Amino acid sequence: MDAPSADEFEWLTLDEDEELLWGDTPHRLSLLLSIGVGLPLCLVIVGIPLVISSYLHHTNTNYVITTTAVYKKRGIFSRSVKRVEFDKVQNTSYQQSMMGSYFGYGTVEIATAGTGGVEMRFRNVASPRAVQARINERSAETENGANGEDAEAVLDEILAELQAIHQTIDESADTANPERDGMNAEPTASEAEEPS
Template identity: 50%
Template sequence: MSVDYDWLTLDDDEEVVWSGQPSSESLYGAYLFGVPMILLFGLGIVVIASAYLRQQNTDYLITTNGVYKKTGIFSRAVTEIEFEKVQNTSFSVGAIGRYFGYGDVMISTAGGSGVEMTLRGVEDPQAVQKQLSRRVKRAQGETADAADGESKADVLDEILVELRAIRQSLDAGTGRGGDASADDRHP
């Protein structure tokens, strides 16, 4: 992606595969609450302005290695979760979000207490969650393969060798070389 994120430091082999912000439609609740407050108390401007600034100053990124969330109006907070640490991903869509096509994507980590990161108000949260889930599975599969030093084919080959050895020992135990009839096997 061509957008430059001055708050983000990527590894040499890491690339941004998805980026987003809270949907502008997610501000409708602030407008709905803020406009009457402008008329009644004058505080509605603060409600609307703070919701708008929060939305504009929040960025979400999925890279080839992890997921990032940047928040902050006057200061900046960046949270990163590497795919290897992700335990579960889910999404939720409220009634208004369902109508306007936005919702939340939640990420839980192994060893964490509940949801560690929430991408709030993203457009098409189901598609974002699916993409995130696929990347997590791919990363965790690569990690497991690298840790074991074996591929699935290697594991299946080992199982086949063990099964052949078991069959040979059973055949040797019957003394017939595997020619036992069905009647001989069952007393």
Template identity: 40%
Template sequence: MAAPSSIDDRDQNLEWLSLDDSESVLWSGGPDRRTIVPTALLLALPVLALAIVPFNLVAGIGLAAVLALLTVPTVAWAVLWVRSTDYVVTSNGLYAKHGVLSRDVKRIDFEKVQNTSYSQSALGTHFGYGHVEVSSAGGSGVEMRFRSVPAPREIQQLISSRVKPARSTDRADAKRTDDDVLEEILAELRAIRSTLEDGTGTRGRSDESRSTAASSEGVTFEHESSDGDASN
């Protein structure tokens, strides 16, 4: 399946992304900028508060100032969050970068991905964005979430298409590992058996040699005794 888009429309700086030599970017993007619109509407509140000015100048300006102190930082933070959040799908795994004041990068290899899903709100369905959620084997709940990304269904399908071959390869490697361990055990058992057989054969030959030597000594002794009797 073709990727929804190789690189997102916006100008992204992926200098934070450290890829292996054989790893390539299949898709990169971030939260849809239209998600800022509901938060940006809060800026209308200080303007509406100025409507009180003709009736009460002090109350109108004071309320507008308070609302501005509350809404402007909220909208500014939402804008910074969208601009500082990046999601990447590569040939080997998934990356998510968050952080306005700091940077937090998380990676999940496709071999560890257990389940993928996507969801859209009513507004997201209308504008074409939503969340893609990924859970990994051994993890508790959702391990990575692509928030408010465009075309979430296509991105979820892209991830799923990479997970299946990775799982097959991982199972094949595990099977080969088990076969190698079994072969090593069998080789050790053969070596032990060979050692035991060699030891038994050596002891048998030694006993036989000692028996032959004893017999030879007995014959010699009898011969000497016969010679003694003849002399007498």
């Protein structure tokens, strides 16, 4: 799965630090069923719109994976773009029909936290297991990165608190016992000669 160029997806607006990793349309062979049903119906004119709409739906649907999110774009005359960020992805799965298994395409489902169900589907994509693996990999990297940053921030806060506590204790000890500095000093010659 080579990274496509952003020129292929003119509808996609990436953030500054976001990079395009993968993008595709539904698998071409997923049109076989529509064509198989539509061609015989073309004799009675009903099949022509079925074949044309299936083709237009296929060519105007895009699925994209970037470094921060997954995108789905649909629409023939209008455009609908949906984005799900990796930090919201909770679960992924993929399914293949008998025909999809034979020709190497299937549907990848993406469930997010809080929705209680599937938030996005990549229908009829080539190599659905590889697409699912890429989504899972990016989601795990995002989660590990966030956890690492959170842990580092917590450690920095703890260190700052400990330093403040240490400074407060030192200041309290100095004010409570002003002779503390003199306790560690060496006795003068006259003090050393005094009998105990």
